[in-house]
Amino acid sequence: MVRSMNDLMDDAGFAVIVEGLTKKFGDFTAVDDIAFHVLRGEIFGFLGPNGSGKTTTIRMLLGLLMPTEGQMTVLDFQVPGQAEQVRLRCGYMSQKFSLYEDLTVAENLRFFGRVYGVPPRRLRRRSREIIVMAGLAGRGNELTRNLSGGWRQRLALGAAILHDPDILFLDEPTAGVDPVSRRQFWDLLYTLADQGKTIFVTTHYMDEAENCHRLAFIHRGRIVATGSPQTLKQTQMSGEVLEIEVDCPEEALRSLKTDPTFTEVALYGRRLHVVVPEAVGARAQIQHLLGAVGVSVSRMVVIPPSLEDVFIARVR
Amino acid sequence: MLRRTLAIVIKEFRHIQRDPRSLAVMFLIPVVQLVLLGYAATTDVQYLPIGVVDYDHSLPSRSLLNAYRASDYFTIAAYLPDESALRSEVDRGKLRGGIIIPAGYGRDLEKTGKAQVGFVVDGSDPSIAQTAFSAAQAVGQAKSAEVVRQRLHIASEAEPGIDVRARVWYNPEMRSQNFMIPGLIGTVLTLITMLMTALAIVREREWGTIEQLVVTPVKPLELVVGKVIPYIFIAFWDLIEILVIGVWWFKVPIRGSVPLLLQLSALYLMTSLALGLLISSVANTQQEAMFLSYFILLPSIFLSGFFFPVEAMPKALQLVSDLVPLKYVLIIVRGVILKGVGLPDLQGPVLAVTLFGIVLLLVAAARFRKQGI
Numbered sequence: 001m002v003r004s005m006n007d008l009m010d011d012a013g014f015a016v017i018v019e020g021l022t023k024k025f026g027d028f029t030a031v032d033d034i035a036f037h038v039l040r041g042e043i044f045g046f047l048g049p050n051g052s053g054k055t056t057t058i059r060m061l062l063g064l065l066m067p068t069e070g071q072m073t074v075l076d077f078q079v080p081g082q083a084e085q086v087r088l089r090c091g092y093m094s095q096k097f098s099l100y101e102d103l104t105v106a107e108n109l110r111f112f113g114r115v116y117g118v119p120p121r122r123l124r125r126r127s128r129e130i131i132v133m134a135g136l137a138g139r140g141n142e143l144t145r146n147l148s149g150g151w152r153q154r155l156a157l158g159a160a161i162l163h164d165p166d167i168l169f170l171d172e173p174t175a176g177v178d179p180v181s182r183r184q185f186w187d188l189l190y191t192l193a194d195q196g197k198t199i200f201v202t203t204h205y206m207d208e209a210e211n212c213h214r215l216a217f218i219h220r221g222r223i224v225a226t227g228s229p230q231t232l233k234q235t236q237m238s239g240e241v242l243e244i245e246v247d248c249p250e251e252a253l254r255s256l257k258t259d260p261t262f263t264e265v266a267l268y269g270r271r272l273h274v275v276v277p278e279a280v281g282a283r284a285q286i287q288h289l290l291g292a293v294g295v296s297v298s299r300m301v302v303i304p305p306s307l308e309d310v311f312i313a314r315v316r
Numbered sequence: 317m318l319r320r321t322l323a324i325v326i327k328e329f330r331h332i333q334r335d336p337r338s339l340a341v342m343f344l345i346p347v348v349q350l351v352l353l354g355y356a357a358t359t360d361v362q363y364l365p366i367g368v369v370d371y372d373h374s375l376p377s378r379s380l381l382n383a384y385r386a387s388d389y390f391t392i393a394a395y396l397p398d399e400s401a402l403r404s405e406v407d408r409g410k411l412r413g414g415i416i417i418p419a420g421y422g423r424d425l426e427k428t429g430k431a432q433v434g435f436v437v438d439g440s441d442p443s444i445a446q447t448a449f450s451a452a453q454a455v456g457q458a459k460s461a462e463v464v465r466q467r468l469h470i471a472s473e474a475e476p477g478i479d480v481r482a483r484v485w486y487n488p489e490m491r492s493q494n495f496m497i498p499g500l501i502g503t504v505l506t507l508i509t510m511l512m513t514a515l516a517i518v519r520e521r522e523w524g525t526i527e528q529l530v531v532t533p534v535k536p537l538e539l540v541v542g543k544v545i546p547y548i549f550i551a552f553w554d555l556i557e558i559l560v561i562g563v564w565w566f567k568v569p570i571r572g573s574v575p576l577l578l579q580l581s582a583l584y585l586m587t588s589l590a591l592g593l594l595i596s597s598v599a600n601t602q603q604e605a606m607f608l609s610y611f612i613l614l615p616s617i618f619l620s621g622f623f624f625p626v627e628a629m630p631k632a633l634q635l636v637s638d639l640v641p642l643k644y645v646l647i648i649v650r651g652v653i654l655k656g657v658g659l660p661d662l663q664g665p666v667l668a669v670t671l672f673g674i675v676l677l678l679v680a681a682a683r684f685r686k687q688g689i
Binding site: 088092094102103107116 | 319320322323324326327330331334335523524525527528529530531532533534
């Protein structure tokens with residue numbers, strides 16, 4: 001499913017180029033001198049915790065918010081100057097559900113289609129396709145209010161692609177949606193990417209970030225790392241990750257945290273992830289430390305780091 | 317441009333259609349207001365129940381009472397033994413006033429041609445008391461003129477010295493309905509267009525759908541025009557509702573041209589729509605928009621001369637009332653309906669309404685340009 005870097009480079013270059021972008025709200029710097037680029041046809045993930053500047057960046061890219069400083073190019077148009085042209089060619093799903101709840105599924109699609117100037121005949125066809133795509137076949141006359149989470153999300157995506165845009169901006173599209181629906185939603189995104197659409201998606205779900213072709217980690221308004229999930233795991237991690245199974249994880253966590261050589265100690269269910277500079281020496285040290293507090297280790301292996309490990313390591 | 321505006325108009329009509337409660341309110345507002353103003357808020361005095369305390373029981377006293385009974389202003393509802401009984405009836409609200417004829421009234425009138433009669437009025441409602449008072453005096457004066465003529469042996473058909481022939485123009489029966497119901501057109505137009513426009517725009521902000529609209533090719537002007545059109549239709553529907561019920565049920569005469577009335581009402585819509593837009597540029601929630609609308613509407617109603625004549629207000633308030641657009645609309649609407657005047661006689665108020673409309677629309681447009689939708 002995931003295409004190679006070479007495929008992506010063969011496409012027509014960059015969809016988004018951002019340089020030196022800064023946004024200040026009074027004394028607060030929401031976005032602090034960030035730079036990144038998005039290739040045409042890729043799914044680009046913007047990953048960061050709430051309040052890290054993800055939505056502010058998207059709103060600036062759409063020309064909804066004036067940047068304090070910096071350059072933005074979207075689909076070869078300058079933003080905010082040429083935002084009008086960009087808007088004709090992009091689809092946007094804001095964080096809040098933004099269809100009309102008192103209109104039916106079909107009425108919502110018809111409204112947004114008309115507003116985008118989709119010709120009537122084409123609009124009828126697209127509406128039918130999108131209703132099927134969203135899994136809403138036969139429910140076109142239902143009020144949007146009565147749809148549950150996953151359907152709403154897919155319908156909102158449908159409304160955003162009605163006019164066949166080249167690039168999609170999705171702001172936390174799967175927040176508050178159940179795992180099955182999230183999976184279905186991502187399958188749709190892959191289909192769209194295969195059709196050549198560029199997708200810029202923000203999320204704070206690490207598992208979703210794994211699905212992106214490339215990622216940027218944003219933290220407190222700064223980009224702390226960019227690259228494909230594989231590259232990030234291989235290059236952005238100083239040290240190795242040890243996964244440890246013990247009989248008393250809480251006690252083990254407390255004791256390992258006292259040692260400064262372990263840059264990161266975190267609990268994942270009943271297992272501990274410990275980031276160490278070098279695995280061989282650390283094994284003995286951990287055995288020793290845990291033995292001293294009476295915790296017995298049943299298993300200890302080196303594992304490839306998860307994106308979460310990388311993210312946490314980068315923001316420390 | 318047209319297609320996008322039309323898309324918004326269609327969508328807006330759907331919203332209205334899906335909200336049956338607001339829909340009912342919009343169509344019932346005129347009916348409810350008409351009934352309230354037509355019946356309840358009348359200041360006409362007719363058949364006011366009064367009591368009689370007659371200590372004299374003479375022929376002249378009965379003749380005086382007949383004169384009161386003959387006027388349509390009063391009904392003699394009770395004969396009471398003394399003033400304290402009258403007072404307790406007025407206290408209980410059974411009577412609104414009373415006539416007290418002292419003992420010896422007939423004899424004094426016979427001998428000296430002079431006699432005194434007491435008249436009391438419940439003054440809790442000043443405007444009713446005022447009318448009752450004048451009516452009581454008028455009846456008394458007519459009676460007294462008759463007495464004088466009899467004493468001088470002049471035939472009652474003969475001309476008195478000065479004959480003041482009062483004639484009421486435009487509203488000869490002086491029915492307050494004829495005054496109130498045309499005024500209602502102005503207030504209902506303001507209410508529907510100002511409040512509903514403000515709500516329709518603020519609602520999108522509250523729902524978060526505005527964010528989605530702003531990234532579409534819709535221009536702010538298209539959005540505003542599309543949102544406003546359905547409410548213009550409803551406003552005119554309400555206007556026609558008021559005219560039809562007013563004429564057919566309350567027998568309000570329409571003396572002027574109905575097309576002129578509709579044209580000038582449309583001119584006024586510019587002002588009330590601009591006010592709605594201004595409110596929506598300030599309010600973040602529908603509740604705030606409601607409060608702001610009433611904050612504008614209530615003082616407007618009182619200062620416009622809808623209930624009380626502007627001429628009776630203190631000078632300072634009269635100056636403030638010059639800034640109330642509704643005042644000019646009421647002059648126009650009452651002028652056309654009651655006086656049957658045309659454009660030449662309404663130049664002043666029409667100019668004022670036009671100016672208000674242009675200035676307010678420009679201010680609203682500037683605010684929208686500055687902050688976006």
